[in-house]
Amino acid sequence: MKLKKKIPLIDQHNKYGFWGGKFGGSYIPETLKKPVDDLTKEFQRLRKNKSFLIKRDYYFKNYVGAPTRFLKLDKLSKHLGGAQIWAKVVSDANGGAHKIYNATVHALICKTMGKKYIVGDTGAGYAGKMLSMAAKKFGLKCKIFMGAKDIKRQKPNCDAMKKNGAEIIPVTTGSQTLVDAVSECMRYWVSNCDTTHMCVGSTVGPNIFVKICGWSTAQISRELKVQLLSEFKKIPKKIKLINCVGGGSSAYGFWSEFIDFPKNQIELIGVEAGGPKNSKLHAAPLSRGAKLGILHGAASYVCQNNEGQINETESISAGLDYPGVSPIHCFLKDVKRAKYTFATDEDALNAYKLVTEYEMLKPSLEPCHAFAEAIRIAPKLTKDNIIIVNSCGDAKKDRDILKQRLAKK
Amino acid sequence: MSSPISLAFKKANINNRPALLTYTVAGDNNKKKSLEILKAISNYVDICEIGFPHNTPIADGGQIQTSAYRAIKNGIKISDVFDIVKKYKKDKNAKPVILMGYYNMIFQYNESKFLKKCREVGVDGLIVVDLPWPENKKFASKCKKNLINFIQLLSPTTSSVRLKKIIKDSHDMIYYISMLSTTGGKLKVSPKQILLNYKKIKKINPRKKCVIGFGITEKNISKLKSSDGLVVGSQISKEISRSLNNRQNPVTNVSRLVKKLKNKIL
Numbered sequence: 001m002k003l004k005k006k007i008p009l010i011d012q013h014n015k016y017g018f019w020g021g022k023f024g025g026s027y028i029p030e031t032l033k034k035p036v037d038d039l040t041k042e043f044q045r046l047r048k049n050k051s052f053l054i055k056r057d058y059y060f061k062n063y064v065g066a067p068t069r070f071l072k073l074d075k076l077s078k079h080l081g082g083a084q085i086w087a088k089v090v091s092d093a094n095g096g097a098h099k100i101y102n103a104t105v106h107a108l109i110c111k112t113m114g115k116k117y118i119v120g121d122t123g124a125g126y127a128g129k130m131l132s133m134a135a136k137k138f139g140l141k142c143k144i145f146m147g148a149k150d151i152k153r154q155k156p157n158c159d160a161m162k163k164n165g166a167e168i169i170p171v172t173t174g175s176q177t178l179v180d181a182v183s184e185c186m187r188y189w190v191s192n193c194d195t196t197h198m199c200v201g202s203t204v205g206p207n208i209f210v211k212i213c214g215w216s217t218a219q220i221s222r223e224l225k226v227q228l229l230s231e232f233k234k235i236p237k238k239i240k241l242i243n244c245v246g247g248g249s250s251a252y253g254f255w256s257e258f259i260d261f262p263k264n265q266i267e268l269i270g271v272e273a274g275g276p277k278n279s280k281l282h283a284a285p286l287s288r289g290a291k292l293g294i295l296h297g298a299a300s301y302v303c304q305n306n307e308g309q310i311n312e313t314e315s316i317s318a319g320l321d322y323p324g325v326s327p328i329h330c331f332l333k334d335v336k337r338a339k340y341t342f343a344t345d346e347d348a349l350n351a352y353k354l355v356t357e358y359e360m361l362k363p364s365l366e367p368c369h370a371f372a373e374a375i376r377i378a379p380k381l382t383k384d385n386i387i388i389v390n391s392c393g394d395a396k397k398d399r400d401i402l403k404q405r406l407a408k409k
Numbered sequence: 410m411s412s413p414i415s416l417a418f419k420k421a422n423i424n425n426r427p428a429l430l431t432y433t434v435a436g437d438n439n440k441k442k443s444l445e446i447l448k449a450i451s452n453y454v455d456i457c458e459i460g461f462p463h464n465t466p467i468a469d470g471g472q473i474q475t476s477a478y479r480a481i482k483n484g485i486k487i488s489d490v491f492d493i494v495k496k497y498k499k500d501k502n503a504k505p506v507i508l509m510g511y512y513n514m515i516f517q518y519n520e521s522k523f524l525k526k527c528r529e530v531g532v533d534g535l536i537v538v539d540l541p542w543p544e545n546k547k548f549a550s551k552c553k554k555n556l557i558n559f560i561q562l563l564s565p566t567t568s569s570v571r572l573k574k575i576i577k578d579s580h581d582m583i584y585y586i587s588m589l590s591t592t593g594g595k596l597k598v599s600p601k602q603i604l605l606n607y608k609k610i611k612k613i614n615p616r617k618k619c620v621i622g623f624g625i626t627e628k629n630i631s632k633l634k635s636s637d638g639l640v641v642g643s644q645i646s647k648e649i650s651r652s653l654n655n656r657q658n659p660v661t662n663v664s665r666l667v668k669k670l671k672n673k674i675l
Contacts, residue, residue: 016544027512027539029468031589034566173474174464186467191590193566294513295465297539307487308517309464 017207024327067223068092083385096394107134110197123178124319125157127201132166202247203326206297217253248326273315274342281314316345317365343372364393432642436485461510470593498531507534534558593643596624600632
């Protein structure tokens with residue numbers, strides 16, 4: 001198993017769609033073979049099509065709002081007294097999170113393919129909110145599948161989806177979170193794939209969805225590369241790129257341009273959801289040694305029991321509350337290009353408190369997991385170390401949880 | 410030598426009717442009842458499909474999901490599923506058994522170990538919902554070596570080029586999915602259209618036995634009886650749920666339903 005240089009990671013799979021020969025693939029029912037093949041061909045064509053690229057760049061710039069800010073967190077760095085901490089404020093993007101890139105691209109593809117309906121899954125509600133925005137923008141009818149538990153805990157995003165005219169389908173099976181929402185969305189697609197386009201909300205699912213999502217979020221690191229050069233004149237010697245990992249779409253987007261750099265120059269650190277401090281449940285398949293399994297059409301490390309039943313997960317952050325993870329991250333882990341760790345619910349809350357105390361930044365609970373790791377390691381590092389955290393979501397959606405959890409103390 | 414699955418089709422064919430296949434989730438509603446149901450319906454069915462309950466079934470509709478969750482909640486393990494098959498196959502009236510499931514269960518169990526166990530307990534065929542062609546080629550040939558029929562699925566979205574290739578690689582039996590749907594959806598395509606597609610498949614290779622499944626109930630089964638075989642699943646799951654809700658014995662109710670289904674295709 002080896003990384004190739006100068007080829008985007010999303011394209012480093014074999015003919016069956018496997019990265020490193022074993023992660024990813026397309027474990028799909030026969031009915032979905034054709035729509036998945038059609039989508040694969042269409043995406044191959046579009047990504048080489050100049051007018052499509054111009055369209056994408058136009059909407060990224062004028063609709064999503066590129067570039068998002070790259071700024072130094074001076075006060076936080078000083079307080080911690082070690083490495084410099086910087087943030088790539090991806091939550092500046094229209095809608096408040098990185099999910100808008102994938103949603104915009106899917107809506108554009110859906111339109112090009114002549115389909116009028118688009119469906120998607122959502123955990124934290126950001127993927128759903130952004131898809132509903134993009135659907136509205138491009139005149140598509142939109143259905144969002146969301147776990148009943150998540151509908152309750154991420155109300156602000158649900159309100160936004162409804163306002164954009166999307167229909168939210170509550171999913172009441174299983175653990176009533178993202179895992180069940182994705183299953184139900186796939187089932188809906190099986191039944192309606194002739195008229196409907198499906199958007200998978202992260203770099204998970206059958207191979208083609210991993211690719212489209214990664215291709216879309218890669219915008220983040222393209223911007224960051226330019227910003228690093230303009231800030232430091234050249235790419236600095238000691239960088240750590242820290243990103244939370246649920247499905248892994250923002251992390252891939254944040255890292256994609258930097259994967260070819262030597263590991264000792266640019267270190268990639270993914271932070272998964274460790275769940276409540278004293279709970280056995282978590283959503284950290286990479287850092288807590290989950291076994292390889294098949295979930296939602298792809299092989300990846302999956303939280304499961306030894307019979308292959310998918311385990312329930314638990315995290316304060318709905319966006320990370322998923323038992324699987326992108327095959328791309330499994331590959332990066334096994335070739336040792338990226339390092340994965342986890343932060344607990346409490347770590348994330350503490351990080352939120354500290355970041356908001358020192359900076360004019362309100363990261364959502366997902367990137368707070370990444371900030372927790374930055375806060376943990378920064379004091380041990382010298383000043384020439386540059387930690388960059390992808391602040392990929394805005395805390396507005398976590399209003400209710402934060403109010404409840406931070407009021408107690 | 411003909412496989413037990415082939416023989417089951419031959420027998421139905423002699424009687425000038427399609428084979429009747431049932432799908433039940435192993436361990437629904439518990440291990441004992443599940444086995445009793447299989448034994449009871451064996452008076453009417455030709456082949457039993459038995460499903461592994463899985464908690465993220467991406468191709469199953471509500472009825473079968475309910476059955477699967479019920480079985481898992483009652484503690485059904487993979488070993489119990491094999492145990493049910495083993496006991497069932499000892500019954501003098503036992504019919505060929507096709508196990509059906511999602512690939513992760515086989516993957517976790519280990520492919521070779523899984524097939525060995527299948528042979529040991531008397532499994533005749535396998536359907537793996539999320540292992541499509543050509544990805545399933547290797548596993549399918551492993552099945553063949555173990556004298557187990559790997560059953561390829563075809564759907565209305567399968568292109569003609571693909572149809573030919575899949576049928577060429579298929580074993581004794583193929584499974585045509587009647588419509589774009591998860592299991593148990595309302596039949597949204599006319600039986601006439603389904604049979605038209607069915608005939609297209611048969612024309613490619615008339616010797617392969619082709620069954621039709623998804624959305625088939627006692628209401629529409631007779632209209633499809635010119636096929637080689639018909640699968641009923643969700644209606645049975647629904648009957649088990651209904652029986653439990655009404656505190657009735659699912660064994661007698663399911664048995665009565667399957668008898669009715671059989672009478673409709675005679």
